[in-house]
Amino acid sequence: MKRRLSIGLAVVLLLGVVAVVVWGRPGDSPGTADLTTVRGVIGSEKEAFFRDQRVVDAFAKHGLVVQVDSAGSRQIATSVDLAKYEFVFPSSSPAAQRVQRDRKVTTVYTPFQSPMAIATFEPIAALLEKEGVVRKGAGDYRVLDIGPYLEKIVKPGRRWDQLDGNTAYPARKNVLVTTTDPRESNSAAMYLAIASFVANGNAVVSDEAQAQKVLPEVAKLFLGQGYTQNSTEGPFEDYLSAGMGKTPMALIYESQYVDRLVRADGSIRDDMRLLYTAPTIYSKHTLVPLSGNGDKVGQLLTTDPELGRLAATFGFRTTDPRLFADVVGQAKAPVPADLVDAIEPPSFETLERMLDEIAKQY
Known part of the structure; x- marks a missing residue:
């Protein structure tokens, strides 16, 4: 009897090993063999x-x-x-x-596609609205107006604690949008395309002379930030988790913000706001x-x-x-159906030249 049981057990174990071999072969899983x-x-x-x-x-x-x-x-x-x-x-x-x-x-x-946008907070948006660099867009949304922003904030190198009547965020650092590293990331390159368009008299930078003319002004947008991350997920996660203290304004893709609103996971809080740049670029x-x-x-x-x-x-x-x-x-995501103030980026070669010039200054 013991011998019969041993033989039977061995047969069962052998069948189990065969089954594992058959089902475990790559490409033979049910439903995937023909893919x-x-x-x-x-x-x-x-x-x-x-x-x-x-x-x-x-x-x-x-x-x-x-x-x-x-x-x-x-x-x-x-x-x-x-x-x-x-x-x-x-x-x-x-x-x-x-x-x-x-x-x-x-x-x-x-x-x-996804337009570039800025994740920020209501106190920051209200503060910049008083400075004349945030305004209402063509629809039911607000924009960071890049022209006045460059002229009133970036060019004179103003800090947050130098803004008139600023009690909401009196930080001793420059009023800059947190971006990714322009040497590696597309979102920062798109921000460069937007800023260079405005600095070039509202025209796409198309040659070396135009690029050299706008670079001293637009390079400040990146060089003044210090360390930057190489993926847009980085500053956006800082914005969500660390809040206004670390990241008052983060350049993101609109899709990132909408994705969180759709998830309804509580990561977008009541005081958080989405601004669009004017002009903007669709990535x-x-x-x-x-x-x-x-x-x-x-x-x-x-x-x-x-x-x-x-x-x-x-x-x-x-x-x-x-x-x-x-x-x-x-x-119930507060995003516009369409953005009319959108521009095209420079050619790949022109954008690369500007990015390479900025990279030399790091």
Whole structure:
């Protein structure tokens, strides 16, 4: 009897080992064997979107497993080895245009975009409104007017404790928006594009002479900050957790703020406000396909209603404006349906020259 039990137990254990081997082989998991893996490199602010299980499932319905690595938009355009990727998805159109030209790609996709904005607090917004640098926008929102801001605040190098009647935030530091490192991050590069446009007489900087003329003024926006982080998540998280004391104004993507409002997790408090810059720039998330499967990812992100709706829940403005409008309406998010005071950035080469000149001064 003992011998029979031992033999039976051995058979059961053997079957268990076989089952583990069969089910544990890569690619043989139920429901994934027939999926095609597509690899891409993306801007870091889209990483949460691609890793969300709902997005994973939506791609799987179309036979794809999309795997992504993240990098800065400047890095994607200049230093990332693209040989192992089937699509690139930077956060800026200039970086995408550089890749498109270098790789001789004729088709690109812009499935969603997000304007640059400033996360701040009501006492700060009210203080700057008295200074004449914050005003009401074309709709039911407020803007940081970059022209008066450069002229009244940045050029004379004013500190917070030098603002008239300032009892809300009398800090002994310059009145500067906290950005990321312009040498590495797209959001800071977009801020440079905005400021250089205004400093250039409300015209896009298009040649070396114009760049050299505006650089002494706009470089102050970055050099006076001290240490800066390389991802927009950094200053935004400081804004959310450390509050006004550390980060009175943080340059972010609108999508980051809307994403938190949609989550309704309490991270956006009653005294927090979102300002837009005047003018602003839409950070156009542009996908450049490097293969047929990469092209399929671009098509799906642009045309699939489910993926569009999910992108809107992450705060992105999609090709169908109704999706974003529905999401912000349900979340009661105080964001405008459209921003009319928007400009285009300089060419990739012009922007790079300005960024390189600023980098030399660090």
